[in-house]
Amino acid sequence: MSAPGTGSRLSRFARNLLPVATGVGMIVAWYAVCLGLSPDHRFLLPSPREVAQAFAEKGPTLWSAALSTGTGALLGFAMAVFLSFGLALFLSLSALVRASFYPYLMILQMTPIIVIAPILVLWVGPGLRSVTIITFLICFFPMVVNTTQGLISTDRNLVDFFRMCKATKWQEIFLLRVPAALPYFFTGLKIGATLAPIGAIVGDYIAGNSSGGQGGLGFLTIVYSSQFQMGALFATAAVGCILGFVFVSGVIALSWLALHKWHDSFSRPDT
Amino acid sequence: MREEQPPIVELKGVEKRYGDGPLVLDKVSFSAERGDFVTLIGPSGCGKSTILRLISGLNPVSAGSIVVDGMEPSRAVEKLAFVFQEPTLLPWLTVAQNVEVPMRLHRTEAATRTETARRSLELVRLADHMDYYPRQLSGGQKMRVSIARALSVSPRILLLDEPFGALDEMTRDHLNEELLAIRQQLAWTAFFVTHSVAEAVFLSNRILVFSANPGRLHGEIKVDFPYPRTEETRESEPYQRLVAEVSKVLRSVERLKA
Amino acid sequence: MRILEVPRRTAVLIAALAAFLAGCSKPAPASPQTGGGARIRFKTDWYPQAEHGGFYQALAKGFYKDAGLDVDIVPGGPGVLVPQLMLSGQVDVAMGRSDDIIVFADQGLPFVIVGAYMEHDPQAILVHEEDTVRTFADLNNRTIMAVPGVHWIDFLKLRYHIDFRQIPSNFGIAQFMSDTSFIQQCFVTNEPYYVRKNGGHPRTLLLSDSGYDPYRIIFTTQGFLREHPEEVRRFIAASIHGWDDFMNGDPSPAKELIAARNTNMTNEFMDYSIKAMREAHIISGKPELGERIGMMTRSRMREQVDALAQLGIIPKTIPLGTIVRFDFLPPELQPAAR
Numbered sequence: 001m002s003a004p005g006t007g008s009r010l011s012r013f014a015r016n017l018l019p020v021a022t023g024v025g026m027i028v029a030w031y032a033v034c035l036g037l038s039p040d041h042r043f044l045l046p047s048p049r050e051v052a053q054a055f056a057e058k059g060p061t062l063w064s065a066a067l068s069t070g071t072g073a074l075l076g077f078a079m080a081v082f083l084s085f086g087l088a089l090f091l092s093l094s095a096l097v098r099a100s101f102y103p104y105l106m107i108l109q110m111t112p113i114i115v116i117a118p119i120l121v122l123w124v125g126p127g128l129r130s131v132t133i134i135t136f137l138i139c140f141f142p143m144v145v146n147t148t149q150g151l152i153s154t155d156r157n158l159v160d161f162f163r164m165c166k167a168t169k170w171q172e173i174f175l176l177r178v179p180a181a182l183p184y185f186f187t188g189l190k191i192g193a194t195l196a197p198i199g200a201i202v203g204d205y206i207a208g209n210s211s212g213g214q215g216g217l218g219f220l221t222i223v224y225s226s227q228f229q230m231g232a233l234f235a236t237a238a239v240g241c242i243l244g245f246v247f248v249s250g251v252i253a254l255s256w257l258a259l260h261k262w263h264d265s266f267s268r269p270d271t
Numbered sequence: 272m273r274e275e276q277p278p279i280v281e282l283k284g285v286e287k288r289y290g291d292g293p294l295v296l297d298k299v300s301f302s303a304e305r306g307d308f309v310t311l312i313g314p315s316g317c318g319k320s321t322i323l324r325l326i327s328g329l330n331p332v333s334a335g336s337i338v339v340d341g342m343e344p345s346r347a348v349e350k351l352a353f354v355f356q357e358p359t360l361l362p363w364l365t366v367a368q369n370v371e372v373p374m375r376l377h378r379t380e381a382a383t384r385t386e387t388a389r390r391s392l393e394l395v396r397l398a399d400h401m402d403y404y405p406r407q408l409s410g411g412q413k414m415r416v417s418i419a420r421a422l423s424v425s426p427r428i429l430l431l432d433e434p435f436g437a438l439d440e441m442t443r444d445h446l447n448e449e450l451l452a453i454r455q456q457l458a459w460t461a462f463f464v465t466h467s468v469a470e471a472v473f474l475s476n477r478i479l480v481f482s483a484n485p486g487r488l489h490g491e492i493k494v495d496f497p498y499p500r501t502e503e504t505r506e507s508e509p510y511q512r513l514v515a516e517v518s519k520v521l522r523s524v525e526r527l528k529a
Numbered sequence: 530m531r532i533l534e535v536p537r538r539t540a541v542l543i544a545a546l547a548a549f550l551a552g553c554s555k556p557a558p559a560s561p562q563t564g565g566g567a568r569i570r571f572k573t574d575w576y577p578q579a580e581h582g583g584f585y586q587a588l589a590k591g592f593y594k595d596a597g598l599d600v601d602i603v604p605g606g607p608g609v610l611v612p613q614l615m616l617s618g619q620v621d622v623a624m625g626r627s628d629d630i631i632v633f634a635d636q637g638l639p640f641v642i643v644g645a646y647m648e649h650d651p652q653a654i655l656v657h658e659e660d661t662v663r664t665f666a667d668l669n670n671r672t673i674m675a676v677p678g679v680h681w682i683d684f685l686k687l688r689y690h691i692d693f694r695q696i697p698s699n700f701g702i703a704q705f706m707s708d709t710s711f712i713q714q715c716f717v718t719n720e721p722y723y724v725r726k727n728g729g730h731p732r733t734l735l736l737s738d739s740g741y742d743p744y745r746i747i748f749t750t751q752g753f754l755r756e757h758p759e760e761v762r763r764f765i766a767a768s769i770h771g772w773d774d775f776m777n778g779d780p781s782p783a784k785e786l787i788a789a790r791n792t793n794m795t796n797e798f799m800d801y802s803i804k805a806m807r808e809a810h811i812i813s814g815k816p817e818l819g820e821r822i823g824m825m826t827r828s829r830m831r832e833q834v835d836a837l838a839q840l841g842i843i844p845k846t847i848p849l850g851t852i853v854r855f856d857f858l859p860p861e862l863q864p865a866a867r
Contacts, residue, residue: 043616043638122703126674126696157359160329164353165376165424175375179363208696215677215695222697223678228612228633262363262404 043230050231051238058232061220062239069216070243072128073200076135077247080192083136084143085185091144092151092177109141113199117206126207131216134203139192146191150184151177183263186255193247201240217243277341278302279428279460280326284335287321295321297485298335303460303477305427310463310475312517314525318486319464323430326462327353340427347428352421354431358413360405360420366392367401370420377424391419394453411442418450422457429461436466444505447473451500468518472510473500478517482524489524492517566597567760572614572623574605577791579802580718581624582783583646583812583822587771589782596763604790607700612638621753622764626650627743627833627853628680634852635843639751642853644765645825646772647745648814649737651806652681655705655715658730662712665689665739674698674713683840684741705729717809718802735809743833744825754854762857769823769859776803776812776822824862825855 027048034047046054055062091098113134121130154177162172204218215223217240224233260266281302287295296318303309311319324330325337328344328351339347352373360369370388379387392398395415405413414434421429435443447470454461465471471478478492494513496504504510573581584602587593593600603620605611611623612633624646633640654673656662662671669691675682676698686692698713702720705711706727715721717733724731737743747765754761775783780803788794806812814820830849837843855863 041616044613118699118701118703121699122707126704155357155359157355157357158361161353161355161359162376163329164327164348164351165373166348167376171376175372176361179361182363205697206699215697219677219697222676225610226676226678228610228636228638262406264406 043228046231046234051234054229054231054235055238058235062217062235065215065217065220065236066239066243069131069197069200069204069218069240070246072131072203072216073135073196073243073247075128075132076199076203077139077192077196079132079136080139080143080196081189084140084188084192085147087144088147088151088181089173089178091148092173098148105141105144108137113138113202114206117203121207130207131200131203134207135196135199138195138199138202142191142195143185143188146188147181147185150181153184154180182258183265186251186259189251189255190248193251194244196247197240197243276305279305279307279340280462281338282322282326282335283337285322285325285332285337286334287318287325287330288333294485296325297487299486299488300335301479301488301491303462305460306458307477308454308461308463308475309477309479310465310471311479311481312465312468312471312521313481313486313489314483314521316486317481317483319481320432321486323353323432323462323464326428327351327430329353349424350427352424352426352429354414354417354421354429354434356433356436358405358410358417360413360416362405364404365401366397366403366405366408366416369405369416370423373420373424387423388419391423392416394422394456395419395449411438411446414438414446415449418453422453425457426459429459431461431463433464433466435470443467443470444502448501450474451498455499468521469505469514472514472517473505480517480520480524482527489527490520492520566594566599567757568599568601569593569622569757569760569764570601570603570620571764572603572605572611572620574609574611574624576604576606576793577602577787578719578794579780579784579787579799580647580651580716580806582775582780582787582799582803583772584768585771585786586775586780586783587767589786590771590774592767592770592774593764596767598760598764598767600764612640615640615750621757622747622749622761625746625748627746627830628741628837630746630748631834631837631847631852632680632842635847640748640852641751641754642744642746642748642825643754643761643857644747644768645744645823646747646768647811648820648822648824649735649809649811650743650745651716651718651809651811652736653715653717653733654712654736655720655724656712656732656734657705657709658732659709660712660732662734665734666691668693668712671712672696674704674711676714679714680837680840680842681736681739681741683842684836685739687840688740702727718805718811721805722798722801741836742829744829746825754857758857765823765857766859769862772812772822776807821862823858825853825858825864827855827864 030048034042034045037045091101116137117130117134120133124130124133151173158176158180159172162176167175200216201218201221204216205221206218208215208219217236220236221233224230224236256266283300285296285299289295299318299322311322313319321330325332326339326344328339328346328348331345337344340350344351361372364372367385367388370391371384374384374387389398389401392401395418397412397415397419400408400412400416405416408416417434435446438446451474461475463471463474472494476494476498478494480489480492481487482489492513496507496510571584573584575581577585581602588600588602605624611620611625614620615623616638622643625642627642627645630640630642654662654665654668662668665685666689668685668689670693672694673682674696677695682695702713702723705713705720705724706729713720715733717735721731721733747768749761771783774780780799784796784799787799788796810820813822814824827849830853831846834843834846834849834852838846
């Protein structure tokens with residue numbers, strides 16, 4: 001990747017340094033903005049130091065809240081993965097099936113979670129179950145759509161080839177359509193992975209996640225905002241961000257495992 | 272004197288239209304003997320690829336009949352192999368696994384599959400690439416794998432639809448020679464579609480010329496050069512004269528209106 | 530840590546950004562003098578309801594106008610964060626609860642309590658009649674639906690040596706109605722009415738009986754108080770007058786105004802709330818203790834501060850002067866000088 005010589009060594013050093021420099025620059029700008037605010041407004045934007053302090057003081061609370069929310073997110077996400085795959089298989093069978101079911105899928109997607117969630121809590125009870133279902137509802141639709149698209153977009157020639165080999169419908173689905181759909185499947189998964197933590201936090205916010213009395217990140221959001229602890233609130237947001245990162249990284253790692261040998265999305269730039 | 276064998280493929284009055292669309296093929300009739308190498312040539316839209324698909328059973332005829340080795344095309348599928356314009360390899364399988372796909376679909380057992388795949392790859396001289404993935408291969412190599420895959424089922428009839436169209440001329444010439452070399456060993460009947468007159472003359476013993484709108488069999492040109500044909504054949508004068516002649520016929524066909 | 534050298538162009542950019550924001554951060558003028566008198570934007574803590582009756586009475590009967598004030602009552606609602614609104618200059622004076630404001634003031638937020646409109650908190654725990662919970666100690670190991678972050682939760686746990694799980698409040702009673710073992714927070718003036726109307730049998734435990742006894746207060750920012758002391762004083766006086774008239778006179782003007790602004794409000798419900806407030810001595814307090822509408826005493830404020838300090842919520846007891854001003858109350862309600 002790097003040709004010998006001092007020129008590229010310097011550029012590689014610069015390339016690693018640049019994001020760090022940008023990050024430091026942003027923190028400096030953040031401090032500057034804080035200093036520039038009037039006393040009355042100062043409380044609306046905590047300084048980096050206050051946020052760091054909140055992390056230090058409330059570390060254990062944030063950690064268990066992250067675990068609590070993360071559990072709900074993971075369960076809901078996993079449920080969405082399996083059920084969306086099954087539904088996509090079903091929808092891929094014929095255009096008639098798709099025409100019959102897509103409208104209802106759309107309705108499910110359009111209904112705002114904020115409205116469904118309280119009804120859900122009433123039926124299922126508050127806690128991890130509700131959070132899991134809310135997370136599931138948020139992730140489900142993009143996964144179904146992407147996987148279905150992948151299953152029906154198989155190369156026409158490959159389908160013909162399989163027909164020439166007198167493949168059964170099941171062989172066509174599991175030996176051809178499903179592997180060919182894997183890139184689409186993982187696209188849906190990546191979208192779901194960004195949505196799952198959000199869904200769990202929203203679910204948490206509405207349905208609580210007090211398994212063992214410890215709320216999740218959504219619960220903490222209400223606590224810190226009503227108690228006006230802005231540093232802690234920002235810290236909670238940062239933890240939510242990290243949780244999202246973890247999810248997406250996990251999915252990217254999975255997709256690397258499945259695809260890197262054969263799919264162009266992982267090809268090296270100068271092959 | 273050889274016993275009179277029935278033609279291996281026979282088309283009688285075949286017509287094809289897609290849905291309510293215009294007539295793509297109009298009363299096409301011809302037959303092929305075992306061992307023939309028949310090339311179909313003609314302007315775009317004359318239905319040559321369609322004929323291959325009809326013979327293979329991928330699409331049904333609208334009128335007329337096709338008999339393949341005494342059967343309807345869809346029943347004769349086991350005796351046929353199709354090489355498409357694109358290599359149509361499954362990108363998530365290795366070269367060897369790709370060659371094994373038809374056998375896997377027929378539920379051949381693993382040991383036989385592996386051995387047969389290896390032999391097929393040896394025929395196309397890619398046995399040392401068995402564990403490569405398609406994206407690591409060049410266009411020509413991918414095509415050879417596709418051919419190896421077609422050969423793995425020991426077909427009686429090989430259908431090839433412009434298989435070398437996307438390759439450069441040198442690769443194409445090499446692959447033509449390879450194809451004929453394999454044919455020496457395996458003696459299948461071939462139906463070949465191409466736009467290249469030079470290729471048609473090099474490969475086949477019969478050239479069927481079609482006109483377009485709708486597709487009709489315009490005429491046939493026999494190619495008498497003996498097999499095996501090599502580079503030297505390409506340089507020979509009779510070959511080049513025949514190429515010129517066929518080209519002329521092709522140009523005249525292109526000028527025909529329906 | 531080495532200080533990173535910031536290139537000159539970037540430094541100028543940062544300085545410009547900071548200056549721009551500093552310029553933007555001056556709060557909008559809080560109460561421009563209009564023809565109708567000094568303007569006060571007063572934020573309530575919920576949709577218009579009888580628990581805000583005194584203020585609406587003062588508005589409807591012109592007490593504010595007589596005091597030279599143009600008062601705008603801005604309703605709150607679920608999830609509305611009043612302190613943030615006040616700091617960003619969108620409201621001038623607001624309702625609150627004394628414990629919250631004490632905690633904010635300890636955090637250094639520039640809030641100050643200037644008056645009280647309820648002598649006792651209408652907050653209560655709502656259980657079904659047949660529930661085994663009779664006292665606060667019985668809440669041990671149960672699950673309660675309450676707003677996350679309220680301090681009385683910690684108080685109850687500490688005071689009665691109990692623990693319980695908490696789920697976030699959705700301010701409804703649907704779950705309560707469908708589950709006879711459900712426990713949630715409520716206002717004695719509100720939820721029990723709806724439970725009964727739907728055929729349920731509710732029972733309440735008034736939080737102020739647990740020893741946690743905040744005032745429901747009127748508060749503002751130090752800045753606004755400094756710039757408009759007279760207006761604040763007159764506002765408080767007119768509001769107390771409104772509450773007196775609402776509870777002891779004819780509350781119809783307030784009720785009409787509330788009903789006009791909150792289409793879900795019925796007279797029957799408002800009458801229920803007023804009756805509940807009277808029975809629990811919410812507004813005027815217990816006469817035997819010398820309590821009166823709008824009064825605030827030093828001793829009760831100190832009790833509040835001590836309770837919060839005991840809970841570890843505020844690190845030490847802070848001087849009352851930093852959180853509450855008694856001198857904006859009408860003279861007869863001010864506590865004796867220390």
